[in-house]
Amino acid sequence: MVGKVDHIGIAVKNLDEALKFYEDILGMKCVDKEVVEEQKVKVAFLPIGDTEVELLESTEENGPIAKFIEKKGEGIQHIAYRVDDIEKAIEELKEKGIKMIDEKPRYGAGGAKIAFLHPKSTFGVLIELCQRD
Ligand SMILES: C[C@@H](C(=O)O)C(=O)SCCNC(=O)CCNC(=O)[C@H](O)C(C)(C)COP(=O)(O)OP(=O)(O)OC[C@H]1O[C@@H](n2cnc3c(N)ncnc32)[C@H](O)[C@@H]1OP(=O)(O)O
Numbered sequence: 001m002v003g004k005v006d007h008i009g010i011a012v013k014n015l016d017e018a019l020k021f022y023e024d025i026l027g028m029k030c031v032d033k034e035v036v037e038e039q040k041v042k043v044a045f046l047p048i049g050d051t052e053v054e055l056l057e058s059t060e061e062n063g064p065i066a067k068f069i070e071k072k073g074e075g076i077q078h079i080a081y082r083v084d085d086i087e088k089a090i091e092e093l094k095e096k097g098i099k100m101i102d103e104k105p106r107y108g109a110g111g112a113k114i115a116f117l118h119p120k121s122t123f124g125v126l127i128e129l130c131q132r133d
């Protein structure tokens, strides 16, 4: 059902401060920055090998990233797997009794179609499905 790791989502308090570490110290390069209103986040993408790191800063106090940092601190918040047909993947997962946070695809950064699986159904990892055409 899933292919490669599309990206690894990392929650940070301050995107620009985090970017200094990833770019100036680790030598990675930010290729894209975007505000995704629906998710209440500002994101930056840094490709690494065949995948990418997605740094996420919350734009609102009640957003998922703000809540995550409040409860768990900064760190890995989700892992995103690439799928070819997200609607089909969602249907299959639902049929198999997996709890979906999103039962319909939502807008993801860069125009991707995304949907999250609930961590209670995935052995504790917030999983994002991601389709890019
Ligand atoms: C821009 C886009 C893109 O790539 O294009 C993105 O990535 S947007 C990325 C940001 N957007 C999202 O994350 C959207 C999907 N996320 C959500 O809907 C939410 O954050 C939930 C995952 C449902 C958690 O919601 P909330 O914090 O209100 O619930 P909660 O604290 O009661 O959490 C319920 C249980 O899930 C656990 N839990 C919460 N967040 C977790 C996470 N990131 N990874 C693993 N477990 C997690 C909690 O510890 C708790 O377990 P216990 O009950 O055992 O304590």
Ligand SMILES: [Co+2]
Residues within 6 Å of the ligand: 007, 009, 054, 078, 080, 128
């Ligand atoms: Co993501």
